[in-house]
Amino acid sequence: MIGERIKQLRLQRGLTMTELAERAGIAKSYISSIERNLQTNPSIDCLTKLSGVLRVPVSALVQENAEEEVLLDAAWTELLREAMDSGVSTEEFRQFLEFNKWKKQNVTA
Template identity: 35%
Template sequence: MGVEGKDKARALEAGAMAVSGQLGKTVQRLRKAYNLSLSELADQSGVAKSIISQIERNETNPTLATIWRLAQALDVSIDRVLQGTEDDAFVGKSSKAETPMLVSDDGRCRLGIIGWIKTVDWLQWYDFSADPGGVLESEAHQRGSIECLSVLEGELEVEVAGTIDRAKAGETLRYRCDRPHVIRNRSDETAHATMVCILKAAVME
């Protein structure tokens, strides 16, 4: 192999290592974002735990079939996995008219769905408002879920399994929502809050 051939080979090898390095970081970042252990990702993808570990440490160059299985398990495209962390700038915008709205049974509470549809399985967030006397009753979410209610205006009360607490503007309540829970506005003023539900928190066993 001539000098030119060796230089080209070294360039290709360096390029492969760069892609592999980005790949390892991306797989690890996505796995942690989904709160998956190496074993769980191995079970979901069919890729051996040892191989995934080597990929994350950039100790191996995986086949396209392996990348495809990991991409399927992480619910992303192969392009996204190979692209690494150097994504283009992303800005999305929804108008008020485009924001889906849920209304409580009593008609006094409104939930504007401002979260991203792509995260709905594990993270949901809402713009919440409640007229005086408004009550929002919710069924239990999946085990390990927590909810964060940050009051922007007025005062709200939360009840979970017989435990009641209240928050005023500037305060946040965090509570288990893997059991029935109720939000009430007992004041004579409209209350406004941001609500975030983490469905796979698994932090309150």
């Protein structure tokens, strides 16, 4: 269940429920209700915030057999957070990656 996976990942990361709540910007009581399986259908926005703090893809929270140990090093995590805070959208980031792939293919060809 989602709540059990969130709790397990939180504990693996050495986070208290309060720390997770503060970092994700979600009420501690809401996280508690998820972890205790009282709330079994959290929003995608909530899951996205939690997955960011726990450094796993959202799929690791919702799929029982998803790989849970996809970790980003601190530099990448900080860079992504800065990009998000500065207003870079997912689509803009995706366009940058596509341009970079195109550039590599055309420069080395």
